[in-house]
Amino acid sequence: MEADQCRFLFLLFLFMCQLSPEVAAEVQESSDDSGASRETVQLTDVPAAMEFIAAAEVAVIGFFQDLEIPAVSLFHSMVQKFQAVSFGISTDSEVLAHYNITGNTISLFRLVDNEQLDLESKDIESIDATKLSRFIEINSLHLVTEYNPATAIGLFNSMIQIHLLLMMNKASPEYEESMHRYQNAAKLFQGKILFVLVDSGVKANGKVISFFKLKESQLPALAIYRTLDEEWDTLPRAEVSVENVQNFCDGFLGGKRLNTTLPSLDNSYFSNRLNF
Structure with missing residues (x-):
């Protein structure tokens, strides 16, 4: 303690x-970026998801059982905002089971400390752009992380x-x-x-x-x-x-x-x- x-x-x-x-x-405003257009990567099986996560310093994956919920379009909107983060999406039941996902969840994976951080179903239901942006901004730790007000929280949360x-x-x-x-x-x-x-x-x-x-x-x-x-x-x-x-x-x-x-x-x- x-x-x-x-x-x-x-x-x-x-x-x-x-x-x-x-x-x-x-x-959350600090990570706005007007870079080139990007899209989420469709992850259709476990090997694809594992390779996707391993190739990125920070990866965010939307694990969705229902693609009609409001959080899905919100998730897609984050892709342009965070140019240094890789975004993927999966509805495959085996992929969800592999990462212990039981409901609609958005997860952030960090290479630097092998962390998986989840926004669970109860949080997804009330998520908005501000909350999702802060979740990504705060927890995005890279091999070298520039210190700023948001990353300071992520540093504290790291193991x-x-x-x-x-x-x-x-x-x-x-x-x-x-x-x-x-x-x-x-x-x-x-x-x-x-x-x-x-x-x-x-x-x-x-x-x-x-x-x-x-x-x-x-x-x-x-x-x-x-x-x-x-x-x-x-x-x-x-x-x-x-x-x-x-x-x-x-x-x-x-x-x-x-x-x-x-x-x-x-x-x-x-x-x-x-x-x-």
Whole structure:
């Protein structure tokens, strides 16, 4: 219970660094995209569904026994909104049984931690565009997830208890190459460590950076945190190479670290802000 509370407080702190209740109510707007037209993929058997899920970092599948319900057209409307998510649909009884689906359900699958998150029949009946958008936005964790108000909740919900944060300005000339290397390093720790990008060019993210006792002059930097026991470490002025990231993570996993415990958090500060 104590470990769960520490995990909750830490990630909620990151969440509240940026998000007011008013902003939270509108967070679904952040994923609008005017990209090319896309369609849902029809999944007619179990092998097709398994291959579809395995090929995507984030996959959302509508498991429907009845294609006439309002949630089906709503589901199709999400395809254009979330360009980085793969959408599939299935009515096949064997597919539904394979994924333990007993009614009309929308499920999100994450490659990064092998999670299956379900919106069950009782939720589907009252679902609207805002609720479905928030469900997808909040739970879409990739190999590298950019920190924002919605993904902060998804990070908290993940079963992976170690998070690595790269704090770097996305406008810097080195960003593209650094991110490519960071993503390659993330593949080495899939299922063990969640890789997160914190854009230091976003003013509100300054609180996240200072939380780890880092200054702008020390960026880019890496910060690693384990929610179970609040142990953490930082690597200021980090060269973002696969080797450096791997060595930093391996050192932390092996018990080598410089810092120990994050500052204690005021529980009342959070309890008064749980209105999102």
